[in-house]
Structures are given as C-alpha cells and as structure tokens.
Amino acid sequence: MTNPSIRPRTTKDLPACIDALAIVHASDRYPVNWPDDPGRWLTPSNLVKAWVAVEGSGVVGQVGLSQLDAAKLEPPLARAIGTPAGPVGSITRLFVTPQGRGRGHATHLLEVARKEADNLGIPLVLDVSDDDHAAIALYERAGWQRAASARADWLNAAGEHALLHYYVSPETARKPTQTE
Numbered sequence: 001m002t003n004p005s006i007r008p009r010t011t012k013d014l015p016a017c018i019d020a021l022a023i024v025h026a027s028d029r030y031p032v033n034w035p036d037d038p039g040r041w042l043t044p045s046n047l048v049k050a051w052v053a054v055e056g057s058g059v060v061g062q063v064g065l066s067q068l069d070a071a072k073l074e075p076p077l078a079r080a081i082g083t084p085a086g087p088v089g090s091i092t093r094l095f096v097t098p099q100g101r102g103r104g105h106a107t108h109l110l111e112v113a114r115k116e117a118d119n120l121g122i123p124l125v126l127d128v129s130d131d132d133h134a135a136i137a138l139y140e141r142a143g144w145q146r147a148a149s150a151r152a153d154w155l156n157a158a159g160e161h162a163l164l165h166y167y168v169s170p171e172t173a174r175k176p177t178q179t180e
C-alpha cells in the first residue's frame with residue numbers, strides 16, 4: 001500500500017460509505033438516482049475488492065474493482081482492448097466527499113485498484129458519463145486512455161440517455177491483451 005490514507009474496505013466500513021455516498025449524491029447526483037439498497041449498490045455481485053480513503057477515523061471516499069464478462073463488453077471497447085478471452089477488471093463506485101476532494105484521494109484509490117488488476121493479470125477499464133468533467137479530468141491526468149464512446153440504456157440527470165466514455169488503464173493500453 002503506497003498511501004496511508006487508503007486501506008481495504010471491510011463490512012464495518014459500509015455504513016460510513018453509505019453516509020459518504022448520500023453526501024455525494026446530494027452534491028453531485030452521483031449516482032443519478034439514489035439506490036433502493038445503497039449497501040447492495042456498493043457491493044455488486046461482481047465485486048472483487050474495494051478500498052476506502054480515510055481522514056482521521058472518517059471515510060471520505062471509496063472505490064471498487066469489479067470483474068466483467070469479456071463476452072458482454074461494449075463491442076467498441078472489446079475491440080479496443082484486443083477482444084480478451086478472460087475476465088476484465090472494471091473501476092466501479094468511485095467517489096470522494098466534497099470535504100475530502102482536491103487532496104489526491106481519488107488518484108490514490110485508482111492506483112491501488114490498478115495495482116490489484118495488474119497483480120491479477122487482467123485488463124482494466126472504466127466508464128464515465130460525458131457530463132462528469134471532474135472524473136474525466138482525473139482519469140486523463142492519471143494517464144487513462146479513452147478507447148470508445150456509446151450511449152447508455154440509463155438516463156442522466158437531464159433525462160437523456162447518458163453518453164458514456166470508456167477508458168483503459170495505462171497498463172492495459174501498454175500491454176497487448178491475450179486473445180483466444
């Protein structure tokens with residue numbers, strides 16, 4: 001672990017993560033719609049691991065690494081990463097509370113997830129809505145590369161089908177993917 005403010009998330013962290021998510025939802029409409037079961041939203045069935053960013057004893061942010069089925073990737077994204085045969089990692093549920101922002105927490109959360117994907121030997125991708133300018137700036141500053149864009153089936157805050165940009169991690173962009 002390179003940064004002392006980042007540690008693996010435990011079940012005991014979930015209430016604090018839900019509180020932090022409520023603050024982020026109120027300030028940023030992330031997620032666009034408040035989930036019926038926020039605890040489940042933070043622990044999707046394909047989650048591999050999650051980490052929290054802490055300041056003092058308080059959780060100010062978190063990120064998850066989930067595993068996608070390569071066969072179900074958006075075709076342009078699959079092509080961009082060489083149509084992998086095995087699992088693909090995906091950054092999910094990344095957020096930092098407004099009080100914790102601008103201090104590199106999201107950058108460090110992304111780094112630990114990247115390291116984990118690298119250790120697992122899987123390509124790593126993420127998607128971001130085109131109206132999320134802060135997150136796009138974060139990813140591009142950290143060297144993520146835009147590989148494809150496509151409309152989502154869910155509606156953004158403006159009531160339109162969100163335009164999603166798909167990014168690949170710097171490691172994934174550098175390494176050729178194993179294909180069948």
Ligand SMILES: CC(C)(COP(=O)(O)OP(=O)(O)OC[C@H]1O[C@@H](n2cnc3c(N)ncnc32)[C@H](O)[C@@H]1OP(=O)(O)O)[C@@H](O)C(=O)NCCC(=O)NCCS
Nearest residue numbers: 030094095096101102103104105106107134135137138141
């Ligand atoms: C996006 C988000 C995670 C950034 O968290 P953060 O901890 O403040 O990010 P960092 O401090 O690591 O920022 C790193 C870089 O990202 C970019 N960045 C972050 N916030 C930005 C903003 N509001 N405007 C422009 N660039 C921004 C900058 O390049 C920044 O580097 P700098 O501070 O040296 O200029 C946070 O704003 C957030 O939780 N937003 C709502 C939820 C969300 O959009 N999640 C992503 C879903 S895909």
